[in-house]
Each structure stands twice: as structure tokens, then as C-alpha cells.
Amino acid sequence: MKQRPMLTLDDCKKMSSAAEAEARRNNWNVCIAILDDGGHLLHLARMDGATPANARIALEKGRTAAETRRSTANWQERVAKRIELLRMPEVTPVQGGVPIVIDGTCVGAVGVSGVQSHEDEQIAAAGIKALG
Amino acid sequence: MKRLLFAAVTATLAAGAAAQQPAQPNPRDAVPDKMPFDLPYGSPISLDRAQAAINAAVAESKKRGWKLNVAMVDSGANLVAFARMDGAQIGSVAIAEHKARAAAKYRRETKIFENGVQEGNLHYLLTLDDVIASRGGIPIVDNGQLIGAIGCSGGTGSQDEVVCKAGADAVMKR
Numbered sequence: 001m002k003q004r005p006m007l008t009l010d011d012c013k014k015m016s017s018a019a020e021a022e023a024r025r026n027n028w029n030v031c032i033a034i035l036d037d038g039g040h041l042l043h044l045a046r047m048d049g050a051t052p053a054n055a056r057i058a059l060e061k062g063r064t065a066a067e068t069r070r071s072t073a074n075w076q077e078r079v080a081k082r083i084e085l086l087r088m089p090e091v092t093p094v095q096g097g098v099p100i101v102i103d104g105t106c107v108g109a110v111g112v113s114g115v116q117s118h119e120d121e122q123i124a125a126a127g128i129k130a131l132g
Numbered sequence: 133m134k135r136l137l138f139a140a141v142t143a144t145l146a147a148g149a150a151a152q153q154p155a156q157p158n159p160r161d162a163v164p165d166k167m168p169f170d171l172p173y174g175s176p177i178s179l180d181r182a183q184a185a186i187n188a189a190v191a192e193s194k195k196r197g198w199k200l201n202v203a204m205v206d207s208g209a210n211l212v213a214f215a216r217m218d219g220a221q222i223g224s225v226a227i228a229e230h231k232a233r234a235a236a237k238y239r240r241e242t243k244i245f246e247n248g249v250q251e252g253n254l255h256y257l258l259t260l261d262d263v264i265a266s267r268g269g270i271p272i273v274d275n276g277q278l279i280g281a282i283g284c285s286g287g288t289g290s291q292d293e294v295v296c297k298a299g300a301d302a303v304m305k306r
Contacts, residue, residue: 008218009190040222044214048178052210 005102007036011131012043015110019127020045023114030114030123033058037108039067047114054113061097061120062111063090069106072097073121096120100128171239174277176206181303182213185272185282189299190215193284200286200295201228204272207279209236217286224285231269231292232283234262239278242269243293268292270300 012034019032029049034042039062046055061072068075068091075093079085085093095117099109110127112120182204189202199220204213211229216222231242238245245265248254257263267289272280284296 009215012215036222038222040216041214041225042216044211045179045183046210046212052206052208055211 004037004105005107007034007042007100007108009043014130015127016043016045018130019110019112019123020047022123022126023047023112026115026119028115028119028123030112030120031055031058032123032127033062033111034127035059035062035066035108035111037066037106039063042108050114057092057094057113058096058111058120060092060111061094061113062109063097064092065097065099065109065111066106069099069101071095071099071121072111073117076117096124098124098128100131102131169239171271171273171278172276173207173239174274174279176208176210177204177212177272177274177280177303179212182206182280185299185303186213186215188302189282189284189295190217192298193217193295196291196294198287198291198295200284200292201225202295202299203228203232203283205229205232205236205281205283207236207277209233209281212280220286227264227266227285228268228283230262230264230283231266231285231296232281233269234264235269235271235281235283236278237262239271241267241271242283243267246289266292268296270296272300272304274305 016032023030029047031046031050031054033044036042064072073095076095079093096113097109097111099106110124112124185204186202193200199217201216201220201224206212234242242264245257245263246267248257249265268285269283271278282296282299284292
């Protein structure tokens with residue numbers, strides 16, 4: 001039987017704190033969502049000043065990245081070239097969702113919303129980096 | 133023949149019911165003077181405080197060897213923070229948020245809906261928008277104002293409620 005790694009709540013807290021620190025360093029108020037490889041929510045933190053919409057969008061970016069095993073930046077680029085990809089079900093093709101890949105296996109994703117899309121991704125990446 | 137018999141039985145039942153009891157007053161026709169659950173919506177709970185509540189709930193759950201989902205919403209019923217403990221069931225992710233949301237929107241514990249449906253036979257409660265009639269959703273009150281709500285799900289309703297209370301008590305200032 002194949003074994004696969006799995007995120008723990010401690011892993012999520014570590015990533016979320018690191019992502020939040022990255023946002024704080026830049027004076028950004030964002031929402032950070034962490035999901036498992038099935039696209040189910042594991043951890044969410046909406047910083048003071050981030051909007052209710054940010055919570056929903058962060059979750060959907062994260063879900064897209066987790067379920068498709070691709071960053072939402074990749075989706076955004078591909079949609080720009082192939083508009084028909086907008087018809088893909090349950091996909092939010094906006095940068096800011098990054099899959100977490102451990103030893104070649106996607107174990108989940110981080111989705112961020114609140115500032116410019118490339119900045120959202122920067123925060124998500126900072127979170128994942130903290131996983132080591 | 134069959135139809136005739138049915139008509140006869142119906143007529144007998146109706147006559148029996150009318151003879152036995154006069155029309156009962158409907159308790160829901162009573163008009164109270166005051167608004168129920170008149171708790172003002174205050175400013176939204178901060179992330180720090182929301183996470184403090186979640187951490188307290190998770191600690192209580194861990195102490196008992198349970199695995200739950202814990203959600204916090206603000207005074208607008210919007211998600212602020214969430215944590216799924218290792219091994220908690222994924223079906224309860226949405227339920228935890230729903231309980232928190234309903235507790236904030238309706239400014240009361242979701243247990244009140246559960247009791248209404250179970251003990252009070254108030255089935256109409258289930259037709260109200262975004263209600264969940266299951267305990268484990270508690271409003272967070274600060275100086276007489278609602279600032280958010282916490283919701284727990286993943287165990288029995290009673291387990292959810294114990295953990296939910298631990299989270300709420302950690303940050304509540306009545």
C-alpha cells in the first residue's frame with residue numbers, strides 16, 4: 001500500500017503564523033486558508049482589517065490549488081491564453097493559491113487573499129517555506 | 133364501498149375529536165412585550181481573540197482525546213478563524229462554521245433551536261433561514277454586545293458543546 005504524508009494542525013499553525021508574519025511585515029491585511037489534498041479546510045486566519053470576501057476567496061484559491069495540484073497563478077496564465085478554461089468546474093484562476101508538495105506528493109494548499117495577487121502568492125509561499 | 137367506509141370513519145373521527153376537546157389556544161399566538169434575544173451586534177472580534185478561543189477549545193478537546201473542527205465568525209457571521217484537529221471528520225468542517233454562523237446571526241446558542249425542535253415540537257424552526265438545530269454554537273459577548281460566535285463539530289452534540297463552551301469561556305466578557 002502506498003503511504004502518503006499528511007498535514008497536521010501544528011504544521012498548519014506554523015505555516016499560517018509565517019504567512020501572517022510576512023503580511024504584517026508589509027503592512028498587509030489578508031486572509032490565509034490552508035486546505036488538505038481533498039480541498040477540505042484545515043486552518044483559516046483572517047487578519048484584522050481583511051474583508052469577509054477575502055475569507056471566501058482565499059478558501060477558493062486554496063481549494064483550486066489543492067484539487068488541481070497546480071498554483072492558481074498557473075491557472076491564471078493558462079486562462080489568459082485559453083479563455084475556454086474559464087469553464088472548468090470549481091476553478092478560481094487568480095494568483096494566490098499554492099499547492100504544498102512534499103516529496104512529489106501534493107498534501108494540500110495555501111490560499112491567500114487581501115492584497116495584489118502576486119503579493120498574495122508571496123505570502124502563501126512564505127507560509128509553505130516555514131514547513132521546512 | 134371502500135370510499136363510503138372511508139367517509140364514515142372520517143366523520144366518526146371528526147365528531148369524536150370535536151366532542152372530546154375544545155379548541156386549544158395556540159401558544160405561538162401569544163404576543164410578548166419585549167424582543168427576544170435582544171443582543172446588539174458589536175464590533176467584529178479580533179483575530180487574536182478568535183484564535184485564543186480556538187486554542188482553548190482545541191486544548192479542551194485534546195485533553196479528552198477528541199478530534200473536532202472549531203470555527204469562529206465575527207459579529208457579521210463571517211468566518212474569521214478555523215482549525216481542524218488531526219483526524220477530525222471532514223463532514224463537520226461546514227457544520228462547525230454553520231453552527232457559529234447561526235449562533236451569530238440569531239444571537240443565541242444553537243442548542244435553543246435543538247431544544248425547540250426536540251422538546252418544544254417547534255418544527256417550523258427548521259424552515260427559518262440558515263438555522264442549524266444542533267448544539268455546539270455559542271455567541272461571544274463582550275460588554276453586552278455580540279462580537280462573534282464559536283462553532284464546534286465532529287463528535288456528538290454533547291461533546292461539541294463541551295468544547296465549544298471551553299472556547300467561548302476563554303474569551304467571553306459578559
